[in-house]
Amino acid sequence: MARYESLLDACGGTPLVGLPRLSPTVPEGAPPVRLWAKLEDRNPTGSIKDRAALFMVREAEESGRLRPGDTILEPTSGNTGISLAMVAKMRGYRLVCVMPENVSAERTQILRMYGAEIIFSPAAGGSNQAVAVAKQIASEHPDWVMLFQYGNTANARAHYETTGPELLHDLPTITHFVAGLGTTGTLMGTGRYLREKVDGIQIIAAEPRYGELVYGLRNIDEGYVPELYDATVLTRRFSVGTRDAVLRTRQLVEVEGIFAGFSSGAILHAALAVAHEAVKEGRQADVAFVVCDGGWKYLSTGAYGGTLSDAEDALEGQLWA
Amino acid sequence: MAIEVRVPTILRSYTGGSKVVEGSGDTLSRLIDDLDAKHNGIKGRLITPDGGLHRFVNIYVNDEDVRFLGALDAQVSDGDSITILPAVAGGALGFAAAAALLGRPSAEGE
Numbered sequence: 394m395a396r397y398e399s400l401l402d403a404c405g406g407t408p409l410v411g412l413p414r415l416s417p418t419v420p421e422g423a424p425p426v427r428l429w430a431k432l433e434d435r436n437p438t439g440s441i442k443d444r445a446a447l448f449m450v451r452e453a454e455e456s457g458r459l460r461p462g463d464t465i466l467e468p469t470s471g472n473t474g475i476s477l478a479m480v481a482k483m484r485g486y487r488l489v490c491v492m493p494e495n496v497s498a499e500r501t502q503i504l505r506m507y508g509a510e511i512i513f514s515p516a517a518g519g520s521n522q523a524v525a526v527a528k529q530i531a532s533e534h535p536d537w538v539m540l541f542q543y544g545n546t547a548n549a550r551a552h553y554e555t556t557g558p559e560l561l562h563d564l565p566t567i568t569h570f571v572a573g574l575g576t577t578g579t580l581m582g583t584g585r586y587l588r589e590k591v592d593g594i595q596i597i598a599a600e601p602r603y604g605e606l607v608y609g610l611r612n613i614d615e616g617y618v619p620e621l622y623d624a625t626v627l628t629r630r631f632s633v634g635t636r637d638a639v640l641r642t643r644q645l646v647e648v649e650g651i652f653a654g655f656s657s658g659a660i661l662h663a664a665l666a667v668a669h670e671a672v673k674e675g676r677q678a679d680v681a682f683v684v685c686d687g688g689w690k691y692l693s694t695g696a697y698g699g700t701l702s703d704a705e706d707a708l709e710g711q712l713w714a
Numbered sequence: 715m716a717i718e719v720r721v722p723t724i725l726r727s728y729t730g731g732s733k734v735v736e737g738s739g740d741t742l743s744r745l746i747d748d749l750d751a752k753h754n755g756i757k758g759r760l761i762t763p764d765g766g767l768h769r770f771v772n773i774y775v776n777d778e779d780v781r782f783l784g785a786l787d788a789q790v791s792d793g794d795s796i797t798i799l800p801a802v803a804g805g806a807l808g809f810a811a812a813a814a815l816l817g818r819p820s821a822e823g824e
Contacts, residue, residue, distance in 0.1 A: 541816055600779075602799065605723060618769065618801055630779035632772070632797065 400437045401483050404447050405555040407435045409563040409681065414648045415665070417672045424677035426668050428661075429564055430651060430684050431556070438472075438479045438507075440686035441556075445578055446476035448551035449540045450484060459538050461485055466537040468492070468527045472686055473542055474500075478507035489537065491527045499690055542576045544620035552582025560681055561590055568671075571664040571682040573656045573714060574598040574630065577622040579683060584626040598630040599663035601638065601656060604709035631666065633659035635713065639696055639704040641665070642688070646697075654691050656714030657684040685714075717745060719796045728756040737796075742773065743786040745796070760798065761786075770801045 397403040412428040419426055433441035453459035467477050468491040481488040488509040492500075495516035504511060514526035531537065542548050556579065560567060570587055572579045584596035635655075642658030645651045664682040671678035688697065694711065696704035716736040721729050729735050735753065739745035750757035760771050766786075767773065773780045774797045780788040790796065 539816060598779075602777075602797070624781060627782065629782045632774045632777050632779065632799070634777075 399483065401447060401480065404437055404443045406559065408432050409560065410651075412649050415644065415661075417665070417668050419672050423672070423675050426671045426676075426678040427680065428664055428668055429679060429681045430645075430649075430661075431560065431681060432651070432684050434653065434684055434687040436476075438475050439689070440472040440476065441579060441683060442472040442476040443479070444551040444555055445542060445545075445548040445576075446473060446480045448547040448554075449542065449545050450477070450480050450486075452545075452547035452550075453538065453540060454484070459486065463487070464489060464534070464537045466491070466527075466531065466534070466539050471500075474509065475503055475507065477540070478504050478509040482508045489530075491530060493522070497690075497693055499693060503690075542578065546621070548576055548578035549582035549585075549621050552579050553586045554582075557583040557586025557590075561587065564679055564681055566677070566679045567591060567594065567681050568676075568678045569595045569597055569664070569667050569680040571597040571599060571660055571667065571680060573660050573683065573685060574600040575656075575714065577619050581621050581623060581626055588626065595628040595667065596626055597663055597667055598627050599660040600630060600632050601659050601712075601714035602632045602634045603712060604635055604705070629667075631663040633662045635705050635708050636701055637662045638713070639701055639708070643697065645684075646688070651684060652688045653684045654686045654688050654714075655696070655708070657682075657686070659714055660685070716792060717790055717794050717796060719745070719749065720798065722799055724800065725756060725759055725798065728753040728759070738792075739790060741786065742775070742780055742784075742788045742790055742796075745790055746786075772799045772801050773797070774799070 409429050409431050412430060416428045417426050436443040450459065459465070462485065464487040465477060465481055466489050467474050474490045474492075478488050478490075489512060490504055490509050491512050491514060493516050494513040501511060512526065512530060514522045560570065560583065567587065570583060572583065574580060580596060580598050587594045587596065638655045638659035640658070641661040642653055642655050645653050645658060645661055660682045664680050668678060668680050671680075691697075691713070694707050694713070696707045716738055719735050719737050721733060721735060726732065735749065737745045737748045737752070739748050746757050746760060760768055760773070762768055767781065775783060775788055775790055775794055777797070780786075783789075
């Protein structure tokens with residue numbers, strides 16, 4: 394697995410690496426408990442979202458929704474936007490991203506570099522303004538295609554067909570799979586595959602718990618659960634706060650040399666919790682977890698240095714995963 | 715010792731502005747009854763009329779989602795920390811815009 398016809402063909406097939414120093418120590422004679430990191434930062438644009446972007450575009454091509462030269466509209470500044478920008482470039486589509494003007498300079502530069510066009514909504518208007526701008530654009534361009542990762546089954550299918558089989562091939566003794574819960578695509582797809590193949594497998598979700606500012610304006614009656622989400626796929630679901638996510642992100646690079654984004658730290662936190670439980674119960678465990686992306690895009694937050702409280706303050710109000 | 719309950723901003727009108735309140739009970743259901751006795755009306759925001767946990771409310775016992783611990787029958791005890799949060803998808807901004815474009819109900823409201 395070293396030569397590929399094009400960058401798109403190099404999507405997936407990421408390494409699974411052991412964490413000998415962060416895995417908990419077990420008493421002498423007890424069965425081993427080991428942590429394994431699936432390095433999704435090794436995908437073409439550096440995040441797990443490449444898998445979903447590729448599958449969503451291919452599915453839209455096959456169903457005839459997306460035709461050569463079409464324009465894709467994606468209202469996000471996150472990893473999905475970057476992945477779609479690369480796939481769109483390679484497959485010959487135009488990508489337009491709608492995002493608030495206060496996103497980091499790195500994000501804007503990466504997207505433009507991959508050829509995406511950006512339409513900004515005023516920062517002061519927040520999400521409501523972004524929605525209003527996006528609505529206006531859509532009404533002016535009814536022919537533009539939206540892939541909608543939260544409800545697009547090709548997102549989960551990408552993981553059912555690739556991430557899941559890769560994990561089982563590399564770690565036949567897997568007992569736990571731990572990943573982040575956002576669109577829920579990774580957990581739904583990988584989780585369904587592993588449940589079909591591995592008796593008693595535990596599928597664990599790690600959900601970011603942001604600072605208060607993020608939730609501040611949310612009305613409970615206007616909450617949202619992604620269409621892809623099916624709770625029966627999960628065994629347990631943990632909420633991980635900013636402080637724990639930062640602590641684990643730092644441990645990952647300091648102890649094991651893996652430089653990751655904060656969502657991966659949150660996932661590691663949940664993975665360690667189940668690993669320590671297995672030690673207590675004297676059970677063998679091979680806990681595989683997802684490293685979603687590298688830390689490069691988050692350096693400007695300043696949260697990799699200083700005290701944990703400083704880092705927590707730096708990330709307050711930000712959607713860090 | 716009591717059970718510590720973290721209340722989201724949107725529900726603090728029921729707790730006189732308090733971010734953290736205390737309650738008691740051996741199940742989540744009894745804890746919520748106890749909270750409602752002290753902070754009248756809060757139960758109605760967490761539980762639907764048919765007695766289930768509100769779809770867009772997430773409650774965690776020591777950082778673990780109660781829906782996987784027996785929901786309202788989840789066991790709680792003194793010293794536990796309970797967190798109540800509105801359900802928000804990661805990258806919620808993107809969702810809000812996408813939902814608006816697709817004509818779906820928005821996480822942000824209109």
